[in-house]
Amino acid sequence: MNTLGIIIIIAMAAEFILNLVVNFLNLMNSSKPVPEELNDIFDLDEYNKSQQYTRHKTFLELITGSFMLMVTWVFWLTGGFNYLDLFLRDITTQPILLGLIYCLSLLIASTLISLPFNIFSTFVTEQKFGFNQTTIKTFIGDQIKSLLLTIVLVGLLLSIVLVIFEYSSYAWLVCWLAVTIFTISITFIAPAWIMPLFNKFIPLEKSELRTKIEDYAAKVNFKFKNIFIIDGSKRSSHSNAFFTG
Template sequence: MQVALIAIYICVFLIPSVVVDILQYRHIALALTQRPVILPRADYIQAGKYALQKLKISISQHFFNALLFAFWILYGLCLVNDFIENYHLPRGKNLNCVAMILAFILISQILSIPFKYYTEMILDKRYGFSKQSNQTFVIDLLKGLGMTIVLGGAVLYLLVYTIYFFEYWWFYGALLSFVVIVLVNFLYPTWIAPLFNTFTPLKDENLQARIEGLLVSVGFKSSGIFIMDASKRDGRLNAYFGGFGKNKRVVLFDTLLDKVSSDGLIAILGHELGHFKYKDLLINLLVSGIFLFAVFFVIGQLPQSFFDELEIKKNAGNLLILLILLAPVISFWFLPVIGFFSRKAEYRADEFGSSLASKQALAEALIRLVNENKSFPSSHPAYIFFYYTHPPLLQRLKALDYEF
């Protein structure tokens, strides 16, 4: 069974993922030999080289993850199970299962640190993005691991309890996970994000008045407009609306204010408000819920013989570890569904945002974002199909009737 499971992982996930990345790599490499579009030649070449480097990392990580998957299936699950059972730490069936899952998650996260470090501290610095120090990197890493242990442990305990308490545990487990996602989205702006960044109220009164007028025009009630000190870690530009209900807030990266005109900023925020107007966030949550139920359902149907052949017990800990291991495989084939609806929503949000400013203002702001974020403006259709939640810039500009 172990060999068959690894073979399925390779055929269904590893090979398709690598093939799609290779197609994208060849597409960009060929595009770099042709006349630049949208971006100035120097920026176009730099964006292409950055994309190629990211794809090399992605391909390497796919193979590393496959080796890690094989390790867990062949040896890791048995080792973790034996350790928890032999040393009985901590005591209690539920806590033992939580300890198993946390050990699995923490080991996997620690082993992936080299990829994270190379991307953020070497590659991103080379291309002028990352500004964080090694100290900040380590502190963020420790904060993330701490949240995994504390908050993740609490959620895992509830999931373990659900598995042992309910006959149709997969349904209630998916429902609980969905509630947690909604709760995290609600708490993120005021409780989680401030652990990593500082948020200060917008001081530009003219810009604040324009943004507040924009919010009123679409009935968006927020708890304030805030500037996030993104520049202490990264030079990329972004803005977003976070939270639900009274926790909703407008967040602007400090890097954005110096790079984009007021009209462009209004157009970008108008685009984000388009998502609010058309309930795109609720739709995304619904789609995420469907994915969660699909993953939990698949794991919930695994027979006792499956665990016998893996030489592990069919307990809550092993069920949830297998869920985490197999989720990327299922999500890879679910991503095109998410991407299809998301790209349609982006076109609709672009149209709404341009109506609040102008098509010209939004188009120029998008070009500025792509330029500053070093996003290559063209992609292979297969890569778009699997991974793009936003249409490629060229297609968005055409929809905005922008001439280039």
């Protein structure tokens, strides 16, 4: 293995260890009891349940991360990346198309390998703590739509990057500009075109709640076009709200 390969492996290990330390510190602090001053605010049973949930989620993330890291290392050290390249060169040798197929193949493989962990997280961990509302049909639909969207969006961005590196003399600068524009564009595209593929958006009718939201938004000078009710509870009972655009 060359020096660059060793540096990359060390960097991957360092990132994993850093995340491990951060999660450990988070667990250590989350196990502290509720201060007496807050006993009348926090329900102790719910607080203990939240601690257990955090531990379960953290351990699952640790197992998932460890497994994916080991798979990556084994695939690398056994020459898997090179074998994949040689295999795809029998299909095409056009640099841009080859790079696109190569990266998307790795993306799809990574998604499929991590799928069992996503299933366990949704139907075991979330179910155990009473949060899961996802049906098998919804889960399968989400996975298919997410994979197709990822292929389209990542494929589009990757194609742009590969073309830039193939033909531009200032590839890094131009790529930075392209990725920045792409990322900002997604911020505007997602609420209108992507999110509705997964959830229903129903405009909030005139009501006391809408009036209060509008009054507060005006008070803090926050401009908005509309307020929607989203059927997020069909997947999880976690409380949630967001603004975007």
